[in-house]
Amino acid sequence: MIPKRRYALAGPALRCAGAFSFAACLLFLLGGLHGCSRDGGSNAEPEPVGGPPLVRRLTESQYRATVADIFSPDIGIPARFERGFRVEGLLAIGTSESGMSPFSIEQYDSAALSVARAALAADQRDRILPCAPPSESEFDQSCTRSFVTKYGLLLWRRPLTDEETDNFVELAQQGFSQLGNYYEGLQYALVGLMVAPEFLLRIERTEPDPDHPGLERLDAWSRATRLSYFLTNSTPDAELLRAAGAGELDTADGLARQADRLIASAEFPAAVRAFFEDMLQFDQFGDLAKDPVIYPAFNSTVAADAREQTLLTITEQLIDRNGDYRDLFTTRDTWLTRALGIVYRVPVATRHGWEKARFAQDSEYAGIQTNIAFLALHSHPGRSSPTLRGKAIREVFLCQEVPPPPPNVNFSVVQNPSSTNMPTARDRLEAHRTEPSCAGCHRIMDPLGLTLENFDGLGTFRTRENAAVIDPSGSLDGVDFNTARGLAQALHDHPETPRCLVEKMYRFAVGRDTVWDERSYMDYLTNAFAVDRYRVPQLMRTIALSRNFYAISPPASPDDSYQHAGIQPAEGDTYE
Amino acid sequence: MSKMPRRTFLRGAMRGAAVGVALPLLNCFLNENGRAFAATGQRLPLRFGTWIWGCGHIPELWIPTTTGSDYVMPPHLAPLEPYRGQLAIFSGFDVKLDGVANKPHITGCLGLRSGIPVPDENVKAPTLDVLIGDAIGTGTRFRSIEVSTSGIQRSYSYRTAGSPNPSEVSPLALYQRIFGDGFQDPNSMEFHPDPQYMVHHSVLSAVQEERKRLMATVGAEDRHRLDEYFTSIRQLEQQLALQLQPPAPVQDFVMPDAPPQVTLDSEMENVMVIHKLMAGLLARALQCNQTRVFNVLLSDTTSNLRRRGTTTTHHTLTHEEPVDPALGHQREVAWFAQQSMIAWREFLDELASIPEGDGTLLDNCLVLAHSDCSIAKAHAVEGIPVMVAGASGRIRTGYHMAGNADPISRLGLTIQQAMGLQVEKWGTMSMETNRTVTELLG
Secondary structure (H helix, E strand, O other), X not given: OOOOOOOOOOOOEOOOOOOOOHHHHHHHHHHOOOOOOOOHHHOOOOOOOOEOOOEEEOOHHHHHHHHHHHOOOOOOOOOOOOOOOOEOOEHHHHOOOOOOOHHHHHHHHHHHHHHHHHHOOOOOHXXXXXXXXXXXXXXXXXXXXXHHHHHHHHHHOOOOOHHHHHHHHHHHHHHHHHHOOHHHHHHHXXXXXXXXXXXXXXXXXXEEOOOOOOOEEXXXXXXXXXXXXXXXXXXXXXXXXXXXXXXXXXXXXXXXXXXXXXXOOOOHHHHHHHHHHHHOOHHHHHHOOOOOOXXXXXXXXXXXXXXXXXXXXXXXXXXXXXXXXXXXXXXXXXXEOHHHHHHHOOOOOOOOOOEEEEOOOOOOOOOHHHOHHHHHHOOOOOOOOHHHHHHHHHHHHOOOEOOOOOOOOOHHHOOOOOOOOOOOHHHHHHHHHHOHHHHHHHHHHHHHHHHHHHEOOOOOEOOEEOOEEOOOOEEEOOEEEOOHHHHHHHHHHOOHHHHHHHHHHHHHHHOOOOOHHHHHHHHHHHHHHHHOOOOHHHHHHHHHHOOOOOEEOOOOOOOOOOOOOOOOOOOOOOOO | OOOOOOOOOOOOOOOOOOOOOOOOOOOOOEOOOOOEEOOOOOEOOOEEEEEEOOOEOOHHHHOOOOOEOOOOOOHHHHHHHHHHHHEEEEEOOEOOOOOOOOOOOOHHHHHHHHOOOOOOOOOOOOOHHHHHHHHHOOOOOEOOEEEEOOOOXXXXXXXXXXXXXXXXXXXXXXXXXXXXXXXXXOOXXXXXXXXXHHHHXXXXXXXXXXXXXXXXXXXXXXXXXXXXXXXXXXXXXXXXXXHOOOOOOOOOOOOOOOOOOOOOOOEHHHHXXXXXHHHHHHHHHHHOOXXXXXXXXXXXXXXXXXXXXXOOEHHHHHHHOOOEOOOOEOHHHHHHHHHHHHHHHHHHXXXXXXXXXXXXXXXXXEEXXXXXXXXXXXXXXXXXXXXXXXXXXXXXXXXXXXXXXOEOHHHHHHHHHHOOOOOOOEOOHHHXXXXXXXXXXX
């Protein structure tokens, strides 16, 4: 059993048991657990707090990007990666908590083998090897050593020790003597490097902090690794490794030079995508199924395109236009394929591939929360779900945790969905409001979700359900609206919207939940985000250059607040 | 690595020519009564598996009205009549919550499997399939195999929180994993160990040489995770070591055909097809010693099963469908509950269709079937339905037993004991028990 890392400060939890009044709930929501706002004029980073050094598992996309960067983007990786582990709303946090099952090692091993074979295949080896061995039937000690030194550094994100280098050279030699071929021996040295924990796990290392005697700080290689995976979702490149080795990351200027270089690089959009894929829970696409009779337009192309549509919208708005994050909730600009056009009922001229599009001014499609990727993911296979959608808006975009339903609820008051007495979801959910044990939480979720009822379980606009006209009126924390456009504006204007993005981005960057003492740092980031007019690349830069991002907290005492095993509501849901 | 590493025992074997390694082989032929290998006197191995279905049962259609061996098969158990003698039915055993919040469909399932109720997926102890796998599953190519047949990648097999042993959801992927690359036909007349496996094996051994050094560099929590990593590496090393030995011949083994491409979703008709295909592959894998431990998830515990063209899943129906006044229960929910028992019967059919010794594979498998709750509408974890099948001659079956609200950990304890584990008590707080179900051990 792994004791869980839990922190005192989670996102504001929603208290919505029946005993709480809606007003009390609302106050709690808006009050949140935040520290005092600082005044925007003197926004300086507070003293760093930091956290423990972590051992983070590479995600599937990081693994793939890393291999592509080190060897070649053309190398296929035919492995089936085990699903990520979501903690506190993010897979990124799960990477520092999850273990490794025999299945995943089996998959990593076969991935390593196929990468090693491809990288050292006859048509690749000249490019990959730093030297030219005389013949494949001879063992070249010095070439092997330079190969292991080069790829050891790239794969392990730090230089190998002499002893480690010796070990891998010996493995190659042993392989050569058994297989009779130099490159085959080398292959197995590479497999060894790639199934080692130092490759699969980002094992952070510390060193004494010269500025704060008695405290530790991340060593340069670990700093480079944090920076690189945060800003490129991939491994440190040669230049970053050089800078780390030269001690340049220890200075503010050197760090800024590298961060700016990475933000300007072609890999930066991949990091933004990785963050939003995690935040928007796109791993759930793996299980997405729709009933073919009810939603004949749905197929795997629609699913893949829907996911890509939202990501394209995000990267265009945030990177290409360097636009305001909050406009993601109101934007009509989007990207479409023919398959998506069928669901949105919008003509798409381009036969194959993507075209830029804009939803009509009077259309209810506005913002990424009206994309298929959001609407279909938070629905049932055969119908929409105001509750799931409302819950997702609260948790994904506002960082407000909705408690799980009480186990012993009498659901019998909720009737059959095809019942003629209760044709619409609103009619059916009305029953929840009369049941005290349900009412508290459903009041938090349903008014948001009901406004999205004009979109069916796949995302197609509709005005009626079971022949009855849908009433899409709803509200969000005191703001009333009666269209999805109204919800879009309310989300755009909600004070928690930017703060939530900041908190998730920081947790994503460090791979752990925030601690109580970091609340003034969170205020600092949130203020900086506002000053920078809600530009996400700038926020990522602020994080990457902050001292807190690299800070290591003093060694945990046994009763340290983040060492205790807390009880948290788990991921997943059983709301309908 | 200036000295010869302790674990790289294949070092020096040249180009595959020499395989001079002592091999703990199961030699070859069965004795006259068919229960043991003649050469070694070793009994046919007893395998262990779990089979989970979601959303419980409808008590009046599932629980026999009497206990003992002469019970009348209730309607939903009727498909299992042919297995009456090889089946023990347990009703009325509870997961005791001790104040732990009941996370619907999770707490009951993991409480039953780990002996400790948890308010979420963060198990506090390994699930019993893992405990049993540690005892019986270390000598096979796969320590265990998990499958999920309703298109959803879920698993309730955990060594530690955060890394469930993931389920295969596609019959074809399952086939390729077991019978594709690296599979050795046990009845092939020739055996040529591939020298690549030897080198590969030494690589994994070398990785493990670093264990101690690495463990010293990380904190206590991460040591547990690294430990799990090294356990998994050891398992893989074991797999490769097996590739260097001629496989033990297996009587009546027939290489299965690759399964067809099928629709992977939760629509009941598709699920029945996927389940049958995967059950058949699993049975073959067990027969030829690829694994001794398995976990099958028919439907997720929050049952995602559905009928084509309907708006609601099995789980949603349990909460929303009105009781049919004429029947006295929810008609649609009953249909899914009944289909689940038909699938269970089909699972047993696959095990029983493979002859082994003087019986069938089922006689050498102990299968624990269970759900996550009793009455899904209320998420009740009292009286979770449980069945134990197979293992003829090693456990006692053929009856219905009422648990009278005993902790359900009594069953988990007894099953571990039946599988040969030296365990005297299991579970925590109200679930802690040392009371073996003697009726089962016989």
